Each structure stands twice: as structure tokens, then as C-alpha cells.
Amino acid sequence: MAKLRVHNFSISVDGYGAGPEQSLDNPLGVGGERLHTWAFKTRAGRQMLGQPGGEEGVDNDFWLRGDDGIGATIMGRNMFGPIRGPWGDEEWKGWWGDEPPYHHPVFVLTHNARASITMQGGTTFHFVTDGIESALERARDAAGDSDVRIGGGVGTIQQYLRSGLIDDMHVAIVPILLGRGERLFDHLDGGLDGYDCVEFVASPTVAHARIARVKQ
């Protein structure tokens, strides 16, 4: 069966996947943008932003893996935007401009229904109001033989870990401290039982840990 995967999810040395006080100005919370500095130094990360240059090597390889064989993405609504509660005028169409870097169907978990949005470049945002299993089912249908990726954020990954639905998860440990915010490995209630760290590779700037189910 196609897999449910997490890729390039950055956490600080003290374990935070987002800083505190997420907002329009600080999508990843205060200080949280430092979590992604490494990615935008890679060739593939820069290419995603339409910028030339960038480094090849371990970090670039891991960044590229994140798109490899992925046919659909699931994300939490906080990753989609800063709006909480009802959608209001529905002007908000994500952080990523007219052509988001997904190029496949994206399923946004929310409690507030909204019509799907077709963007340029093959990305369509669908809004799922009936829970994580439903979102996964729809994403699997959309992905066909390809895998489904969970984009984030922290709360969404935790929900899927608690349900034991994630097959493979790549975490990038970044040499910064955030001190507060949303901790990735928290509220898991034994959700990591049966998983182990199956790969561990570091560049000079990031330690990449891959976590996968080792027991059924």
C-alpha cells in the first residue's frame, strides 16, 4: 500500500517545530523562520523559490526526497494560513502565492467548510472537515499509486502519530534553540511505540533523523 510520509520537518535542538505566537508576520511563530534556513541554502530549496545556486549534498538530497513519489499532501489549517475560526471573505489562499510548490492535491484539515481552490501549477486545496482518517482516505484516492505526505504542522503530525498512521518520518534537527513554542514529540501518548530511528545522517548544519515503524 502507498505510504504516509513526513519529510523535512525541522525542529530545534530543544525540540520545537514552531515558535510561540504564530501570526501573519511570523507564520512559524517568533524565531521559527530560523528552522528553515538550512533548506533555503540547498539547490532544491532555492529552486523552489525560483532562485539560482545553492548547495548540493546531504541536505539537498533530503530536501529532494520530500517530493519523491508524493501524490498528495495533508496539512493542518494553521499551516495553510493565520486565520482561525470561520474563513471570512475567503480571500486567503495559502502562504505560497498563485503557484504553490505542491503541484498536486492538498487536503487542509479544518473545522470550517470551504469550497476547493484550484491554483496554478496543479495544486488544488481541498478542505476536510470530517477528521484525519477521512483526509487520509481522500488523499490516498487522489495520490493513486503514489504516497501521501503530511506537510505539518506540529499538531497535525501528532494526531497522525497518535493514530499510528505514519509510515515514515524525516525530522531535521537544526542547531538553534527556540525555548518555547510547539514541541514536536509531545502529547503522543505512546504514539511512537513500535517506531525507531532507522537512519541518521548529518551535514555540518543539520542532523537528519528518519523514523519508521519497525514492529507491526
Add this chain to the structure above:
Amino acid sequence: MAKLRVHNFSISVDGYGAGPEQSLDNPLGVGGERLHTWAFKTRAGRQMLGQPGGEEGVDNDFWLRGDDGIGATIMGRNMFGPIRGPWGDEEWKGWWGDEPPYHHPVFVLTHNARASITMQGGTTFHFVTDGIESALERARDAAGDSDVRIGGGVGTIQQYLRSGLIDDMHVAIVPILLGRGERLFDHLDGGLDGYDCVEFVASPTVAHARIARVKQ
């Protein structure tokens, strides 16, 4: 002034510095012994156990730094032994046999007074009942011009971090998951404000992060 340092404190990828249910059989909690596997593969770590061989390189270098310029150690009583509450018959003299690998004065934080114990090889265990500042003062006196090291465990490091007393802290991130236990970066109440990750070096098996105060 001489520094207060932490060295070779191992945490899992999910952030735990000890597993759950610490006991005589599992001094580091269930599964916690895997946190230290890397150290006992190094030449210096094996030498400490009286064993030949072992690897040189990054891990060995970090292990050795832990003893460099240290004149006294502070540890929590849970690191000293599995006994909780009163000391009983006082037969317990630590996990380390007749000649502990400290070779200098060690100050054990406890609520239960006990006479000092002189061990072979220069280690003396002193029991401090009047708090972390007092322990630090006594350790500084004992260390003279040398630095003081906090050996652990998690709770003791957290207390000193909350008080802003630690100058330099080396954490070894080990590619395992523990899932539960004592998380190092927890209950800090802003204790990491003003600190940052100032060094980050990885071997194939461990990512070494050094944290230090960057603002006064």
C-alpha cells in the same frame, strides 16, 4: 571565573535524557542504557571501563572534553543511586564500584543528610542538603581554578538552567526513540533565554550540540 559546564549528556531524538521507571536494574530507566552506547564505543569511554580499543574521532574528542579542566562534579541523588528517601544502612556508595571515574570531589544534591564518603582514586562524595546554590559554592571552592561539571540527571540540569547558572552545555543527540521518560528540555520556564547553540558537529552515530550563554 571558573565555569559551570555540562558534558556528554545524551538525549534521544525525541528529547529524553532518561527512560521511564528508573531502578537498580535500569539506572537510566527502561531503554535508557541505549543513550550511552555511543560513549562506550569511544577509546576514552572504553578506557574509563578498563577496556582496550575503541574509536577515535569526533565522539571520542567530545567525550574527552568532559574531563578537561574539571575540578568537581555536582549530581542529583537519582544519578547517585536508586534509593529514594532516607539513606537506610548507608551501604550504597554509587553505581561506580570502589574507584569511581571522577577522581575529584562530587557533590550529591539530596534532602537527606549523610556523612561524606572517601572512595579510592581521589573521588569523595559529599551530600548537600541546602540547595543547588550551596552545592555550586562548595563545588567551586573544591575545584579551585578549575571548572565545575554537572553530571546530571535531567532534574538537576533543569534546576541549574532555570537559575541561569550554567555556562556551557554539551548535549549528545542519539538516534534512538524512547517515547517516554524524563525530557531534558522541559520545565525550563524561559531558562534557555539568552542561550544559543554555538557548536554543532555530528559523527555518523551522534549529533553533538553545544549550548552556551550568548547574552548576559
